[in-house]
Amino acid sequence: MHAPRTRVQRRPVHGVLLLDKPLGLSSNQALQKAKWLLRAEKAGHTGTLDPLATGVLPLCFGAATKFSQLHLDADKSYEATARLGVKTSTGDAEGDVIVQRTVHVTPEDLARVETQFTGPLRQVPPMHSALKKDGKALYEYAREGIEVERAARDVVIHKLKLTEAVEKATIKILATVSKGTYIRTLGEDIGEALGCGAHLTSLRRVATGDFDTSQCITLEALEAMSEEERLAQLLPAEALVAGHSRVTLGAEDAARFLSGLRRRGQWPDASEVAVFGSEPAAFLGTAHVAANELIPGRLLNPIEIQQILLNATPCETTP
Missing domain, CATH: 3.30.2350.10 (Pseudouridine synthase)
Structure with missing residues (x-):
């Protein structure tokens, strides 16, 4: 047993x-x-x-x-390697090889493609992705051999650096991109622009937001x-709103704010505000300010705040 x-x-x-x-x-x-x-x-x-x-x-x-x-x-940054001259069914090393071409790529070619792919782009999501169609992930359709029509989406490549790697016919890709960008697709598109095709052999996300x-x-x-x-090891919840403007409320205003009521004060208009209480010092949630009104967004509830205060550790200090 x-x-x-x-x-x-x-x-x-x-x-x-x-x-x-x-x-x-x-x-x-x-x-x-x-x-x-x-x-x-x-x-x-x-x-x-x-x-x-x-x-x-x-x-x-x-x-x-x-x-x-x-x-x-949030914007995200990636380091990837791409094998030139070989296209696969998935755009990465897991797929079957579908095309092989000769590679003749110069540093000037890489510089040209860097410029071509920096800035706003329209990108078609890959079939091997978690995007859903009729409640089913695209990769599930792909495993069944079904190709689903996908609409192109607007993305932004904020920074792009392409360099030759030590391995033959391999390049390194350093990219900072907007949400919704598929680096696998970017690698394939770069390969096509270089005239030889490509697939990713490694991918590492090195940053997301801050x-x-x-x-x-x-x-x-x-x-x-x-x-x-x-x-x-845990950062406090307010680490997710580190870039927001900050408003601190007294005990009475904090209680009313947590119940969903707007508060009035001499605050400048702001679309993203992190709200804290002063007595006790605690993160209350997010808001925005319009016409001197603090308008609640996502809020913690009193039980969550109490649990956080009871279990606070030295690393859990507000910014």
């Missing part, structure tokens, strides 16, 4: 874990592993990374999940820690 599985006792955990996602795991698999290690009740991530990609994956727990959309919308790999922890390191050390 098998011994009964030990049931994990879940608990309220609030904050942001900056994970360096490992190769081979889906974003959801990495999330579930971290959630189990923290014994967290509620968790979500801020945008998927393919199993073949590694790097920055902010994981949100508890109250922080209310603000995860902010980093879904977060980068230097702030991240691996699952292996997290697993080796004690529970207290794991909790100490």
Whole structure:
């Protein structure tokens, strides 16, 4: 007989874990592993990374999940390598080779393509992606051999640097891009512009918004820690709104704001505001200011605030 599985006792955990996602795991698999290690009740991530990609994956727990959309919308930076002269069915090393061409690429060619692909672009999402059509992911259609029509989307390549790698017929791609940009598709399009085709052989997200790999922890390191050390790795929920304007309210105004009421004050108009209480000092949520009115957006509830204050650690200081 098998011994009964030990049931994990879940608990309220609030904050942001900056994970360096490992190769081979889906974003959801990495999330579930971290959630189990923290014994967290509620968790979500801020945008998927393919199993073949590694790097920055902010994981949100508890109250922080209310603000995860902010980093879904954030610009992201990637380092990738692309093999020239070989196109695959998936645009990466997992697919079958469908075209092979001779490669004749000069530094001048790379500079020309850098300019061509920097700025606003229209990009057709790949079939091997998690985008959904009629409730079904595109990659599921692709596995069945079905090609689905996809509308082109507007994206922006803010920065692009292409360099020859040590390996023959391989280039390195450094790119900072807007949300919704597929680096696999960018690699394929760059290959076509170079006249030889290409597919990605590696992909690493090195930054999302203000977060980068230097702030991240691996699952292996997290697993080796004690529970207290794991909790100490969490950034507070307000780390997700570090770029917002800041408003601090007194106790009475804070209570009314948390109940969804607008507050009046001498604040300049602002589309993104992080709101804090002063007594006690606590993050309350987001808002915007119009005509001297502070208008509530996403709010923490009093129970979440109490749990955060009770479990505050030295790393959980407001900015």
